[in-house]
Amino acid sequence: MRADLGAEPPPDVEGGPGWVIDGATLRPRITDLRAFREGMSTDALGEAVETLWSGDPTHARELLHTADPSVRVRALLADCARDLGEFEDALWAYADLLAECTGSPWEPVLRQHYGKTLLAADRPQEALEQFEVAYAQRVQAGAPADQLASSAQARDRTRQMVGLPRRS
Secondary structure (H helix, E strand, C coil): CCCCCCCCCCCCEEEECCEEECCCCCCEEECCHHHHHHHCCCCCCHHHHHHHHCCCHHHHHHHHCCCCCCHHHHHHHHHHHHHCCCHHHHHHHHHHHHHHHCCCCHHHHHHHHHHHHHHHCCCHHHHHHHHHHHHHHHHHHCCCHHHHHHHHHHHHHHHHHCCCCCCC
16 A cells, blocks of 8 residues: 555544544544534434544443444444454444445445445555445435535545545
8 A cells, every 4th residue: 555644634524513524534533522412412322422432432332232223323333343453343244234225325324434444454445445435425415515525535535545646
């Protein structure tokens, strides 16, 4: 892999109240805990998400195991596995979710998270393929600007990592 990591990473993308997707790491980062908690106050998974994004995937997994196994919960559990270095488990979980959700509004979200897991597993070319598909699906669906920005950010950062120029 030819990484151009000295280049300026894509800018952070606003994800919601009190958090961004970091342009360098492509991971969510809480920037204002109070605003984040207020924004997540009605989300039953808010504590687990905060715990995961604060760097404690073990505790987040414990919290998620008590929740109903929705697509979102299973994706968050896969993110926990990824952050714990259990890449094969995370990749299998995302492959299963993608097989189940192909053609649904969940598909671009899952492809993007699958790509981030491939990236963590040091498979950047495969990750880039997932990010390209997620971006194209979001464009085709007329997704909101923040979702398009997130997909473009992941695509552009990964292009840097494999030594390709950013797309405009």
